[in-house]
Amino acid sequence: MSPDEKVAAAAKRLEQTANENGGPYQEPEAYRGSIARTMFDRSGAEDGTVTALVPEDRIGDIAREAYVRIPSIHPRTNKVEAEYLGVVASRPFAEPDALSATAPTLVVAAAHRAVLTPKYHGIAQIQVFGERVDGQIVPPVRRPCPNSPVFLLGDEEVKAVLGLNIPPDDKPVRLGLLDGASSIAVAVPAAQKSVLFKHLAILGTTGGGKSTTVSGTIMNLAEAGNAVVVFDIEGEYTTMNDPSSNPRMLAALKKRGLDPRGADKTKLFYLSGRTPASPDHPSQRDFKIAFDDLSPYVLAEVLDLSEPQERRLLDAYEVCRITMERTKIYPANDDEQREALEIDELLGGWPRMTVEMMLDVVGAAIEQIDGNADDFRGRRNGFAGHEKVLLQTLNARKIEKDSRSWKAIAKRLWRMKKAGVFADRDRERIDVGEMLVPGQISIVDLSDMDAPYLRNLVIAQMLRALQTRQDELYGAREDAIRFGQMPKDLTKVNIFIEEAHEFLSAQRIKQMPNLFDQVARIARRGRKRYLGLVFVTQLPSHLPDEVLGLVNNWILHKLTDSGVVNRLRKVVPGVNEATWNSLPNLAPGQALCSFTHLARPVMTTVDPSPCQLRMVD
Structure with a gap:
């Protein structure tokens, strides 16, 4: 063989x-x-x-x-x-x-x-x-x-496992596509109380794609019927009403099968006397904030006073309040008297008080210390015609004879007066009800304000006004339910705070604890009242743990600071080591998304922005 x-x-x-x-x-x-x-x-x-x-x-x-x-x-x-x-x-x-x-x-x-x-x-x-x-x-x-x-x-199994099968009633809002599975859309329920209304942070270095994520999310939330308010520090989003003309963005949209388009319903709000970043915007509204909404403790923090100066300011505030009572400016009748008993000055100010009244009190104190009280004259919108009552109140209060502190307060109050942010008449005041319109994007343009303390003051007071109005609407709805009536739907509100590190940095919170307490209170109460905050920053290292502790949802773009990544490891659950290590190398538009409705954080390729952004190259 x-x-x-x-x-x-x-x-x-x-x-x-x-x-x-x-x-x-x-x-x-x-x-x-x-x-x-x-x-x-x-x-x-x-x-x-x-x-x-x-x-x-x-x-x-x-x-x-x-x-x-x-x-x-x-x-x-x-x-x-x-x-x-x-x-x-x-x-x-x-x-x-x-x-x-x-x-x-x-x-x-x-x-x-x-x-x-x-x-x-x-x-x-x-x-x-x-x-x-x-x-x-x-x-x-x-x-x-x-x-x-x-x-x-398979794709359907992945969607079911991750929690991406969002019912239509929860208004799914698309962010982009699941990394590694180009046919699966990553979406967030815009109407689900347990997700976006537990607040969101969008973090990443410059050039990582935050603005694209923010603008696309804003548009999609508005199209889902939510009211969106954007505090725009640089004026970047003031041109959202126009479709994108950026060649790179157009190419990216075409590749994704999307068309360029502008936001349908935008309204631009800017401070009176300032120049808006987009002067040709078709729907504009100038505004001022109300001084009498301002808590004396927040006012002391905003003015950055020393401890003796803060005591003088609180003395001045008390003198102003008592003088208003004695002159019947407020309260002027029995109803207002009962209303005044409910005022919490940790949260807000004294009704009808003006910055001119405070300037009159401080000016009268200085004149009294200098021995020139007989020459004191009150201002219009201040205590003109009530000088005698004011001086009597000052004498009874027995204020400290600290002329230097009183003059420092006068200087800071006068600087606020000159900034022109406070309304002299009711019609100048911002009515936040104009912002709580379903489907509307309200862009608060703060780009023409150089002083950070004034920007922060405007943001803080508008946040408080939005919360107060949403509380009223929520209370009316609960009353209707209690009395067996058909309640009105509560408008769902998402508030985007750009450059959040300037508003809520560790240093500012240390200097302004009462201001932060107001924001924290809004965050806690907002969850039940469909009021969600979104903190956006390229400097997350400046955000303190107190702010990170308010957030339950995250969109993380490229992050190169190892210290920031290590801090986020403690608060963003379910992220594996390989994904954390990949954050410094993410391409523009890539992001790690962690939301409470998802079974685990997912890497996402964010959709290109279809609208025009003012500062995108």
Whole structure:
């Protein structure tokens, strides 16, 4: 028998033996269609992740951020003990079979330009984030058994697992596409109380894509029927009513299958006497804020007074209040007398008080200290005609004879008066009811205000006014329900605070605790009243822990500051180590999105902005 005949006979005998024992090897039913197998844990293994081995021919089918299910099959009983859900935390890296990647044979062959490619496989790390129990996803308490199959999830399964199947009544608002799965849209429920109304932070370095994310989110929220208010520090969003003309943005929109378009319903608000960043905007409204809405304690913080000066200011405020009572400016009748008993000066000011009245009190105090009280004359909108009552009140108060402190207060109050931010007449006051219109984008243009303390004052007072108005509407709705009437729908409001680090930096909170207390109160009460805050900044390192503690939802663009990333690790749950390490290298438009309705944070490619942004290159 020739050698070839011997080989053929041996092959025949092997085939016969195989047929007698069930034929060629067949993968068990439970493993068919799998793309990988879980492996025994290696040294350095971490809780929450498992190692998976991928066959050579399937390496191209799996990528980082791919979602998988793992039926945990016991190696002795071959029974499925549990089903786990996971995401590929690190892409499959090639590793040769039965050899080290640094084996001398491979090194020598490559170094001398030989082609020697042994059989190889892929090795990936999978973060296990859930276990499916009776159709529900619960936190995993165990790990999949070794040699369990790994299956890729289909698009519909991924959407169901992540919580992206948002009912139409919850008004899904699209942010972009799931990274690694270009057909799956990442959306947020605009009308669900437990998500955006637990507040949102959009963070990232300059050039990371924050403005694109903010403008697109603003437009989509308004189209979902929410009222959107934007405190625009640089005037960047004042041209949102126009479609984008930026060539790069147009190309990105075309690639995504989207069309450029302007926001349908925008209204531009700017301080009287200032120049708006977009003077040709079709719907404009100038405004001033009311001095009598201002808490004396917030006023003291805004004026940046020393401790003695703050005491003098509070004395002046009390003298002003008593003089108003004695002259019947306020309260002027029994109804107002009862109303005055309910005023909380930690939250707001004294009705009808003006900055001119405070200037009169401080001016009269200085004249009295200098011995020139007989020459004192009150201002229009101040205490003109009531000088005698004012001086009597000052005498009874026995103010400190600290002329230097009183003059410092006068200087700061006069600076506020000259800034022209306070209304002299009711018709000049901002009516925040104009902003609480479903589907409207109200852009508060603060770009022509150089003084940060004045910008912060305007933001703080408008926030408080918005909260007060929303409280009134909420109370009216609750009353209607209590009396069996048909209640009006409560308008859902999202407030975007650009350059949040300037408004709520650690230093400002230390200097202005009462101002921060007002913001924190709005954040806490807003959750039940459909009033959601959005903090936007390129300098998240300046935001203190007190602000981060108010936030439950996150959109994180490129972040290069390791200190910031380490702080965020403590407050953003469910992010794996590989994703944290990728934040400094994110491309413009990429973002890590963590929302309370999602099963886990997801990497997202944010949609390009369809509208015109004033400061985008």
